[in-house]
Every structure is written in C-alpha cells, then in structure tokens.
Amino acid sequence: MQIERLVQMIFYIISRKKVTAKELAEYFGVSTRTIYRDITTLTLSGIPIVSKKGSGGGISLLDGYTLNRSFLTNEEQLQVYQGLQILQASNYPEADQALNKIGSLFNQLPAEDWLEIDFSYWGSSDDEKITISELRRAITQKKLLRFDYFNSELQRSNREVEPLRLIFKSHAWYIVGYCRHNQDIRVFRLSRMKRINVLDETFDRALAEDFSLGDSTYSTEYVTFKLRFSPEMAYRLFDEFQEDQVKRCSSDCYLVTVQYPMNEWTYHRLLSFGPYVEILEPVEARSELKKRALKIAQQYNQEEDI
Structure with missing residues (x-):
C-alpha cells in the first residue's frame, strides 16, 4: 500500500541521510516516476524533503528536522x-x-523493571552468566568465542567458535557459528555452553544468506511419537508441548503426538516423566524405553539384596 511505502521511505531516508531516486526505486520495487510522485505527496503533507539534482545531489530531509511524536x-x-x-x-x-x-x-515515564533476561541456569554463579550485550558484541564485532561445551551425552569439549548468529527456537537459545575444531558451521545450544569468553581475536566470515536452522548439521531425522500420559502429568503437558499436540481422552488420560529424534536426549526426556508416560508408537522406541526402565529397576533391586 502507498501509505506503508511512504512511512518506510521516511525512515529509510532518515537512516541513510541522503539517497537517490534510483536507490529508493530499487529498494521498494517501483519505478523512479512513482518515487518522485511519493516525494511530492510527502512534501505536500508537510514533510520537508529536499531534492537536489546533479553531482553530489540526492534526496534528503531538511537539516534539523525531526519527526513529531504525533507521527x-x-x-x-x-x-x-x-x-x-x-x-x-x-x-x-x-x-x-x-x-x-x-x-x-x-511523555512515557520509565516503568519499574518488568523483564530480566538471564541465560544462566538456575543456581549458577555470577561468573557463569552471559548477556545479550556480550553475545551481540561477539557477533557484530566478529570476536572469537571460547567455551566448554556439553553434548547430549554430557561429553565435555573445549571449543573456539566464530559466532555468526544468535537464534531463539523452541524454548531455547542457540549460537550459530563456525567451529574451528570441526571446521564447519555448527549450532550450539546456549544452555550447554559453559565458561564463555569473548576473545580479542577477530575473524572474517559471514553466514550464508540462505542459511536455515533446519538445514544445519545440528538437525537430525525426526520420527512421530505417540505418547499416553497419566493425569498426574497434566501440569507439565502444556509447558512442554503445543496445544495441538495434546488430546484429552475419555479415560482422563492424555494423548500426545510429537516429533522426536531417536536418540539419548529423547529417552532421557521421556524417562523424566517416570511411570506417568507410555510410548504407544514407534514400537522400537517403546521397547528401548522398557529396557532402560527395567535396568533402573534392577539397579535398585540389587541394592536391596545387599
């Protein structure tokens, strides 16, 4: 719509101080004739736009002009x-x-603090805390990160990573960067990064424009799990699953259909529900969880025999 383009055009000119009609036309995907008509419209509405032709010319706002808050x-x-x-x-x-x-x-009065963003886990010490400010500095100034990383099997490794993007996805923060150890773009879950240090060493690398978290090496094959939960777990279901994944049954239990990878993380997650979850599908996952549960029971039975 024209009104949306006009508003965007004002902020575009403000951010770049001076632009050309050709630049605006390319940015908004319209003709230069349309741009000149828009400039005329803005001028008639009271926005002091200055247009100068020739070498060193361009389109800009009158020096000293600021947008009124009523805008x-x-x-x-x-x-x-x-x-x-x-x-x-x-x-x-x-x-x-x-x-x-x-x-x-x-005319807004500063409100009391209503939000705090803290990447550290519960109970962690102050020296393990990392802020958005520090991560922003590392990414925008292309500073190398060094940290200890724990994978899904809790194996620790020391990493040096060129951070390229900070992503929030599925209730968690991730750093996308070039891992010098693996010599490849990798995705690191922030909660598993410990003792993070922003180094003075810089790098010269950019993330591909078509990068997608779903296409990264972090991704793995997902399968459909069908789970039956006892009513005792109702308080956790809507914290950990989407509304359309949960269905209440007439027998007062809950059926959950969700995509999970067939790996250690999934089995540890499901075991955290104790006896209140049953895997209905896939069959191989049901058998694996049963085997792990029996192993736990055998361990406690051995302790009673001692």
Missing part, C-alpha cells in the same frame, strides 16, 4: 518504548540513554 499512534509509541525496555533488561549498550530520550519524546 506515531499511542499504541505504536508503546511498542517502541517496550522494545527499548527489553533491550535495557538484556543490558544492551546505551539502551538506558535511548530509553530516556524516547520516554521524554513520548
């Missing part, structure tokens, strides 16, 4: 303000200064 609705102002509060909670650099400026502009 944004109250809801949009609140969204901007709350976005800055999220950055402030994650210790993002200079977020406090930006928050105060926006608060003054929007």
Whole structure:
C-alpha cells in the first residue's frame, strides 16, 4: 500500500541521510516516476524533503528536522518504548540513554523493571552468566568465542567458535557459528555452553544468506511419537508441548503426538516423566524405553539384596 511505502521511505531516508531516486526505486520495487510522485505527496503533507539534482545531489530531509511524536499512534509509541525496555533488561549498550530520550519524546515515564533476561541456569554463579550485550558484541564485532561445551551425552569439549548468529527456537537459545575444531558451521545450544569468553581475536566470515536452522548439521531425522500420559502429568503437558499436540481422552488420560529424534536426549526426556508416560508408537522406541526402565529397576533391586 502507498501509505506503508511512504512511512518506510521516511525512515529509510532518515537512516541513510541522503539517497537517490534510483536507490529508493530499487529498494521498494517501483519505478523512479512513482518515487518522485511519493516525494511530492510527502512534501505536500508537510514533510520537508529536499531534492537536489546533479553531482553530489540526492534526496534528503531538511537539516534539523525531526519527526513529531504525533507521527506515531499511542499504541505504536508503546511498542517502541517496550522494545527499548527489553533491550535495557538484556543490558544492551546505551539502551538506558535511548530509553530516556524516547520516554521524554513520548511523555512515557520509565516503568519499574518488568523483564530480566538471564541465560544462566538456575543456581549458577555470577561468573557463569552471559548477556545479550556480550553475545551481540561477539557477533557484530566478529570476536572469537571460547567455551566448554556439553553434548547430549554430557561429553565435555573445549571449543573456539566464530559466532555468526544468535537464534531463539523452541524454548531455547542457540549460537550459530563456525567451529574451528570441526571446521564447519555448527549450532550450539546456549544452555550447554559453559565458561564463555569473548576473545580479542577477530575473524572474517559471514553466514550464508540462505542459511536455515533446519538445514544445519545440528538437525537430525525426526520420527512421530505417540505418547499416553497419566493425569498426574497434566501440569507439565502444556509447558512442554503445543496445544495441538495434546488430546484429552475419555479415560482422563492424555494423548500426545510429537516429533522426536531417536536418540539419548529423547529417552532421557521421556524417562523424566517416570511411570506417568507410555510410548504407544514407534514400537522400537517403546521397547528401548522398557529396557532402560527395567535396568533402573534392577539397579535398585540389587541394592536391596545387599
């Protein structure tokens, strides 16, 4: 829609100070004639856009011009303000200064702290905490990360990784980066990264534009699990599964259909539900969990015989 393009055009010009009509046309996918018509529309609406032809010319906003706060609705102002509060909670650099400026502009009073972002696990010490600010610095300034990493079998290894992207997916944070040990792009779950250090050493690498977490070497083959849960586990189901994965049965039990890999992580996760879960499918997973449960029972039986 034209109105959306006009709004985006203003912020595009503000962020780049000076642009050309050709650049705007390519960015918005329209003709230069359309761009000139949009500029005329903005000028007539009171936005002081200056257009100069010739060498060194271009399209810019009049020096000293700032957008009036009425340009944004109250809801949009609140969204901007709350976005800055999220950055402030994650210790993002200079977020406090930006928050105060926006608060003054929007007549928003700084609210009490309502959000805290902490990547460390429960009970961890302060020296194990890592913030978004530190990870942002490592990624944007291309600083090498060094950390201890625990895989799904709890095997520890020391890694040096060139961090390229921070991703939040399926209730967890991940770092995507080039692992110098494996000499390949790998995905590391943040909760398994311990003693993280941002080094002074820099690197020169970028993540492919078509990178997808689903295509990474972290991915594995998933199969469909059908699980039956006792009502005692109802409090955990909607914390750990999607609503459309859970179905309540007439017998007061719950059926869950979910995609899991056939690996150690899956069996450890299911064992955490104790006797309150039963694997219906696949058959091989049902047999494997039964074997592990019997092994646990045998261990305790041996202790009673001692």
